[in-house]
Amino acid sequence: xxxxxxxxxxxxxxxxxxxxxxxxxxxxxxxxxxxxxxxxxxxxxxxxxxxxxxxxxxxxxxxxxxxxxxxxxxxxxxxxxxxxxxxxxxxxxxxxxxxxxxxxxxxxxxxxxxxxxxxxxxxxxxxxxxxxxxxxxxxxxxxxxxxxxxxxxxxxxxxxxxxxxxxxxxxxxxxxxxxxxxxxxxxxxxxxxxxxxxxxxxxxxxxxxxxxxxxxxxxxxxxxxxxxxxxxxxxxxxxxxxxxxxxxxxxxxxxxxxxxxxxxxxxxxxxxxxxxxxxxxxxxxxxxxxxxxxxxxxxxxxxxxxxxxxxxxxxxxxxxxxxxxxxxxxxxxxxxxxxxxxxxxxxxxxxxxxxxxxxxxxxxxxx
Numbered sequence: 001x002x003x004x005x006x007x008x009x010x011x012x013x014x015x016x017x018x019x020x021x022x023x024x025x026x027x028x029x030x031x032x033x034x035x036x037x038x039x040x041x042x043x044x045x046x047x048x049x050x051x052x053x054x055x056x057x058x059x060x061x062x063x064x065x066x067x068x069x070x071x072x073x074x075x076x077x078x079x080x081x082x083x084x085x086x087x088x089x090x091x092x093x094x095x096x097x098x099x100x101x102x103x104x105x106x107x108x109x110x111x112x113x114x115x116x117x118x119x120x121x122x123x124x125x126x127x128x129x130x131x132x133x134x135x136x137x138x139x140x141x142x143x144x145x146x147x148x149x150x151x152x153x154x155x156x157x158x159x160x161x162x163x164x165x166x167x168x169x170x171x172x173x174x175x176x177x178x179x180x181x182x183x184x185x186x187x188x189x190x191x192x193x194x195x196x197x198x199x200x201x202x203x204x205x206x207x208x209x210x211x212x213x214x215x216x217x218x219x220x221x222x223x224x225x226x227x228x229x230x231x232x233x234x235x236x237x238x239x240x241x242x243x244x245x246x247x248x249x250x251x252x253x254x255x256x257x258x259x260x261x262x263x264x265x266x267x268x269x270x271x272x273x274x275x276x277x278x279x280x281x282x283x284x285x286x287x288x289x290x291x292x293x294x295x296x297x298x299x300x301x302x303x304x305x306x307x308x309x310x311x312x313x314x315x316x317x318x319x320x321x322x323x324x325x326x327x328x329x330x331x332x333x334x335x336x337x338x339x340x341x342x343x344x345x346x347x348x349x350x351x352x353x354x355x356x357x358x359x360x361x362x363x364x365x366x367x
Contacts, residue, residue: 009160011175016041019094020048023130027115029100030134032159033204033220035232037180038134039098046094057086057095061103061111061133069110070121081121092128101135116153139206141222162233164198170335177201177233182339187240188307193273196300200231200266217265229263236262239270276301283308287317290324302328306336310343319355326359333363 010018015030019041022028032038042056070081087095097111110120115133118125125131137158165176172178181191194200200218208214214221218231229235242249242257249257251271258267280301286293286309296302306328313321325333337360340350350356 006158009158012037012041012159012162013044013175015157015159016044017048019130019132020045023094023132024092024128027154028132029115029154029156030132030159031101031137031156032134033161033206033232034136035220035230035234036159036161037233038159039096041132041134042094042096049094051094055089055091055093057093059095059097060099061097061107062099064103064107066106066110069107069114083120083123087120087123087125089126089129092126092130095125095129095131097131097133099135100133101138112153139222161204162201164194164201166195166198168331170331170333171338177236180233181236181240182342184237185311186237187243188304188311189243189274189277190236190240190270191307192300192303193270194236195303196273197269201233218263227263229260231262231266243274273300277304277308280305283312286324287313287320290320293324295324295327299329299332302332303335306332307339310336310339310346313346313349315349315353318349318353322353322355322359330363333359337363 010030015028018026018028030038042053042058046053046056068084070083072079073082087093095114097114100108100111103111113119114125114131118129118131133154160175162175162177162180163173165173165178167173172182178191178194181194197218199216203216203219205214205219205221205223214223220230220232221227239258239261242254242261246254255267255271258270261267262270276296276298280296281293283305286305296305306325309321309325325336337350341347
């Protein structure tokens with residue numbers, strides 16, 4: 001993965017750390033393409049702060065009217081603007097203003113006091129509270145605008161689009177989509193497809209000149225007014241959940257759902273790729289006869305089989321699986337072990353298994 005960042009770019013995990021570290025004194029607004037994970041920063045921020053989920057307030061600014069934030073109350077001699085109940089807390093909170101670039105002008109004006117002063121109407125948030133926001137880039141063409149006078153009140157930066165992140169040796173780059181996907185139980189077939197077609201994430205429309213044709217059919221293309229769906233980290237996750245239910249859906253339903261989730265070209269290519277998985281020996285057969293069950297000759301099929309095993313091999317069958325795994329290419333072995341060690345509910349299966357520990361000693365150079 002290209003690790004050179006532009007001067008105003010930041011990784012997603014670093015954005016979350018900025019909020020948790022400097023959010024009491026600074027307001028950060030993060031822009032980025034649709035589907036790259038801007039809205040998923042809640043958990044890393046709360047984890048860093050060690051705060052309960054109830055202390056995180058999510059606001060979708062695009063859906064708000066001013067009355068959703070504050071309402072006037074007649075106090076006789078004066079009018080006081082009272083905040084929405086969600087802002088009333090005894091402890092400091094984190095307020096995330098999502099889609100702030102799509103908010104109406106009156107809502108943006110009302111939100112500016114929240115961004116700058118930690119105040120809604122006449123009420124201040126508890127001392128120590130944090131406020132940050134997210135928006136799409138203006139060039140995305142989805143209606144996001146953040147005026148100069150607003151930008152001057154905040155720290156405005158861009159979140160880098162995560163790359164696919166698969167290395168040739170089977171490992172994954174940090175800060176990549178693959179790193180995130182393997183921690184969030186993304187379907188092995190989706191992982192393997194992205195490994196085979198990394199340009200579905202590695203390219204962006206901003207990589208093309210304004211007068212240059214965007215010839216990548218997978219990526220978000222703001223110039224194509226007919227584009228209904230495209231590949232992003234978010235849409236791949238939703239595609240994964242569809243494929244989790246393959247046994248309960250018809251091929252027609254799967255194809256239509258994938259087209260509506262990741263776009264037509266990506267859906268057709270993914271279905272063709274999935275046909276490889278259907279030709280693989282069932283994992284039950286592999287575990288019953290690990291010495292004789294054929295090993296796939298297609299590298300992509302090996303990836304699917306190995307990633308599937310991460311999720312499905314139980315304590316009783318670790319030895320059988322490692323016996324079979326040893327017959328696969330070295331990079332597949334390394335990839336499997338790397339991911340198995342991240343599966344917190346299964347690590348003990350392997351570290352207490354003699355067959356696995358023998359493999360680890362023999363391959364200590366790789367782990």
